[in-house]
Amino acid sequence: MKTYIVSSLLENRENILERWGQELQDIKQEQYLQSISNSTYENMNAEFMDFLLKKLEFDSAQANEKVSKFTDKYILNGWPLAYFTKGLQAFRRVLLSILTEQETDMGILMEKFSEIDEWCDGVVNQLVHDYTGSWQDVFEMQKVSLMELSAPLIPVFEDITVMPLIGTIDTARAKLIMENLLEGIINHRSQVVLIDITGVPVVDTMVAHHIIQASEAVRLVGARCILVGIRPEIAQTIVNLGIDLTKFPTKSTLRKGMETALELTNKKIVKL
Structure with a gap:
């Protein structure tokens, strides 16, 4: 001025x-x-x-x-x-x-x-x-x-870890999930990983593709993957879309998935 x-x-x-x-x-x-x-x-x-x-x-x-x-x-x-x-x-x-x-x-x-x-x-x-x-x-x-917190890998027992997923999964988040998953398996020396999709609102072809890729990557580093949280509506969507999830175990709840994980790692819970 x-x-x-x-x-x-x-x-x-x-x-x-x-x-x-x-x-x-x-x-x-x-x-x-x-x-x-x-x-x-x-x-x-x-x-x-x-x-x-x-x-x-x-x-x-x-x-x-x-x-x-x-x-x-x-x-x-x-x-x-x-x-x-x-x-x-x-x-x-x-x-x-x-x-x-x-x-x-x-x-x-x-x-x-x-x-x-x-x-x-x-x-x-x-x-x-x-x-x-x-x-x-x-x-x-x-x-x-937020993304760093949105794909945690939690060790719950020796050799067993859980990755709870909440919210929509896009390509960027899928990449982060893959990175955290593989890094966590190595760090925790996990034999079994449970991917819990209870909090994922929609499982479409893209989301299923990312989950399949993650399970294949887990297998390549010497661990096994169990997909848990398969709600009835999710199961129906997967069938309607023709998505093949037969390559790794699926369970309806985290509890059932944990029982399978304990069997795979030769463990069991005993009441005292």
Whole structure:
């Protein structure tokens, strides 16, 4: 923004803060801000206002860096993007209102309007860009963490492990299941692995293909695989689709699968 426009605005700093503060209080009535305490909101408003007024004085490169740091801080604290975009719209309205009251030359007024519009649009665009990038990073990190937890291999007895599967199985998750399965078998020295699909809502051709691949991989590393959790509707779907699961044992429940696993490892449970 041109220096003389910045100087003109900063001369009205107190007037801008007063009017803008009133606008921000109105934004507090939005549903997504109801859970924020009044003191926290007032502190945020003060910091937001101070930040934007200082930003007027920064050069372009320095200003962009300041916006990014400011945005990163409040993304991590969970502040919604809508607060900042509506706050900037209110800031724009206040600036234009003050200029309209003070400037009588229509040509100069239109030039100032254009400068302020361009400046505010630039801040909004960068906020949206930074928010989008940061949330994508957070989303990817959460996705990786969730996937790591979504295919655990649990040792339950010596030589016997269980992999409970919950939710939809896509190609990316199937790859993770395969990796965790083979790595776990080696680490736990398992002889029998029970893959429990009780929590898998749909078993279609693709899911069955991934399960068959996993069982074949288990066989190649010297262990045996038992598929458990075959509910009646899943069994009917498998038959209707013509999926061949005869290459490895299947059981309707984890308990029945565990009984078979104990037999295969020459173990049994004895009541004392």
